[in-house]
Amino acid sequence: MKSNFNIAILIDGDNAQPKILKEMLEEVAKYGKATIRRIYGDWTTSQMKGWKDSLNQHSFNPIQKFAYTSGKNSTDSSLIIDAMDILHERNIDGFCIVSSDSDYTGLAKRIREQGVFVMGIGRKNTPIAFIQSCEIFTFVENIYPEEELVPDEPKTVKKPSRKVSQVQQPKVEKVPTKEESKNLMIDKAFDISVDEDELAYVSQIGTNLRRIDPSFDTRAFGFKNLTRLFESLPNYEVVRKDFNGKMHALIKRK
Template sequence: MEKNNFNIAVLIDGDNAQPKLLGAMLEEVSKYGKATIRRIYGDWTMQQMNGWKEIINEYSFNPVQKFAYTSGKNSTDSALIIEAMDILHGKNIDGFCIVSSDSDYTGLAKRIREEGIFMMGIGQKKTPKAFVQSCEIFTFSENILNVPQLKGAAEPEVIEGDLKPEKLDLAFIDKAFDISSTEGEEEVYISKLGLTLRKIDPSFDPRAYGFKSLTQLFRSLPTYSVLHNEQNPMVKREIVAAKPKPSRKLRNLKTKPNDRSKSAE
């Protein structure tokens, strides 16, 4: 199905999301489809929801009121889950995006994926791994927050943000390349490689390592090179030659400093 025809329900837990990122979150969703259903859940009588009130109309979201009748119990979670199941059974949607850092949505994410429906999550890095791994794609809000908003300017290869880039696990990259290269090809389409990286780790994001795109990330790796073509760039793994070991005869000629001093005596 083409992305333009891919309908996604964006359901936001207003108690566990950041209003200032709403526009950026919709941009993330637009990479995979269009947000046809837009809802924000919470107790709108509470002061903590004021940030959402200021922008909810700007982005065409519908507020869903859920009163917190009992202290310590989050009625927002249950309301979002119930309505998500209603949407799922309605069969009028192609995917979901749940915006929250709460592990209570883990079961919902698993249930959605069991139906063969696209499941995306957006939340902070404190989000429990169980929820992250239950999604097909999970985007950390810190990665969205760390991208500078540049208008009319060329995109920098390296992101200059407030967060320190994470250290890249090269073994993880090599593993993804091996999986993508099912028949031992030396070159792999970068789009295919990106899908594999997401399958292994739904939260994989080049922005976490200081790069705007996967292509730019691979350009920075000495063991890989990016090959461009008109439609889809490819990645090639370079063979790094091992340094030759000195011959046994040469090693025998080398003497220790102590040995030389003894012979001088």
């Protein structure tokens, strides 16, 4: 993306984690410059206290929205209205919506329909509809490992007594493992990206991986970038070529 690519960061303060504000900005900086920075919430509540210390440090504007109805807040609607105003002013090139709430699915779709870049940042429990509505979706667990959810304790299952007749269980369709899903996506992205010389640019594969799954992130598999991930795969080989004095990484199947 161009160096002057301007992005508006809109944070749902009721549905995001204040301690990773710095990491959020670093993630957005990969794609552009965060020119508009706003955090929405009811700042009269104790729930928003965690954001206050970071506001001035990272130059965010707090947007006050009162809860007009018990048990509900107006944060979602306020953020959406502001986003539409910013969209129509056309002063920015992209949006970053920080939330794990499916209420922003329609907003993300509307922004994309205008041909404007939209990314999301949220937890792994974010509904798939919101994730797929963004061009890029980054899980906070990938940029801040301490945010990993604590796994449930394994339950002890009692073995049936020998006296009890075994009832044949219906066959359950096998769900692909995380590793299998990764390999399937990579193979598909490679096939889309490969040229007639059976080579594919790493950057093009990365673009197609995001198109297949906006939440695809090499950090989820323990690698800093896509080149390192391909170097670990037995079925692929990384080839480096010099084009006009610049080294480019290409991928080919073994």
